[in-house]
Amino acid sequence: MLNALQLKENQGFPGVPKTGLFPLAEGLQVEAWGVLMNAIDLLKNDHQTVQHLFAEYIATDETETDRREDLFQQIEKELLAHTDVEEAIFYPAIKNVAPDLVEQAITEHQEVTQLLTEMLEYEVDDDEFDKRMNSLMETVQTHVQQEEGAGGVMEIGRQRLSGQLEEMGRQIQQRKDSADEELAA
Numbered sequence: 001m002l003n004a005l006q007l008k009e010n011q012g013f014p015g016v017p018k019t020g021l022f023p024l025a026e027g028l029q030v031e032a033w034g035v036l037m038n039a040i041d042l043l044k045n046d047h048q049t050v051q052h053l054f055a056e057y058i059a060t061d062e063t064e065t066d067r068r069e070d071l072f073q074q075i076e077k078e079l080l081a082h083t084d085v086e087e088a089i090f091y092p093a094i095k096n097v098a099p100d101l102v103e104q105a106i107t108e109h110q111e112v113t114q115l116l117t118e119m120l121e122y123e124v125d126d127d128e129f130d131k132r133m134n135s136l137m138e139t140v141q142t143h144v145q146q147e148e149g150a151g152g153v154m155e156i157g158r159q160r161l162s163g164q165l166e167e168m169g170r171q172i173q174q175r176k177d178s179a180d181e182e183l184a185a
């Protein structure tokens, strides 16, 4: 059986052009060997990933401590990676046009990081952990609404950074990949 790259080179995917990038969905482009997304789509994708993880966490029973522990670890990893790339790559690019929004977002990140740090002190079945998990969900929800809502940093980024968003997306992906490699090493 052909792997995805060979398939692309030999015959293409059914119904899509043989070469180059092709649209999979609005704003999302796929190469046969991986996904290339612009910076805003990548960051919005992070938001979705974390929200799905929260939904999975909520769906667990309080007796499922191993599953909760596992989900918390994924949530922590996603949030820290997201915070890192937003602060290192995205916010500096829009800081001049939206200084107040960036400052507010950084404050929210600090709250998130603080909550995550505190949660590490407790077992997942501790009430104190639960309380912080609820606050974490609320803070992240607010953060997502503010960033993705009308007049938020995503809208400003799309307006002000068009032409740079693909390259910025590459940088974000690269930074995340090298962080993953460091963790795995």
Ligand SMILES: [Fe+2]
Binding pocket: 043, 047, 082, 086, 143, 147
């Ligand atoms: Fe964000």
